[in-house]
Every structure is written in C-alpha cells, then in structure tokens.
Amino acid sequence: MAYALLVRFTARDDVAAAAFDQLAAETLEGIQAKEPGTLVYVSHVPVDxxxxxxxxxxxxxREAFARHEEQPHVRRFLGEREQYLAGTEVTFLDEVAGKRPTQPGT
Structure with missing residues (x-):
C-alpha cells in the first residue's frame, strides 16, 4: 500500500528560502534519476x-520510503537543510483512497 508524507518547512528568511530551494532542486535530481519507488516528490509554496x-x-x-531516506542525495539534504530553517513539521500518511500516478508495469 502506498505511503506518503507531508512536510512543512519554514525558512529563516527570503535568502534562506532561496538557498533551501537550491538544495531541494539538487536533491530532486537524484530522486528523479535513482528512486523508482518515489512516485511523487513535489515542493509547494503556500499562497502568501x-x-x-x-x-x-x-x-x-514504506520500504520505498526507507530506501529513499538511505540515498546519498537525501542524506545530504537532511544534513544541510537545518541551516536554512526556523522550523519543520512532518505528517506521515497512510493511503485510504484516491487517484494517484500509476506505477510502472501496472
């Protein structure tokens, strides 16, 4: 069964937010290239x-999430992100129902 999380990061200021975005973009490159078990990984900026x-x-x-957390590009992100942040909130989600991307081969 699919596994998801929602993470809210609050940057210290606009400069830190821009640096955080760069770090996230670099991390996304590794996710796209090396993580077939990651179906969606999207960063949003809330309005206002x-x-x-x-x-x-x-x-x-859950195993795909565990593999994600072990990747070098993710380890780098986890190690470097705090310098830009004033706060982090994580919500882990178990899928109940909905429409989501199909998995390759299904």
Missing part, C-alpha cells in the same frame, strides 16, 4: 507564505 515550503511525497510503500 513566501518563506514556507510544503513537500508532498508519495512512495510505493
């Missing part, structure tokens, strides 16, 4: 909250 980023992540299952 320019220093906030909301990530929505969807994985084929």
């Amino acid at each position: 909250e320019p220093t906030v980023r909301v990530f929505y992540e969807l994985y084929t299952d």
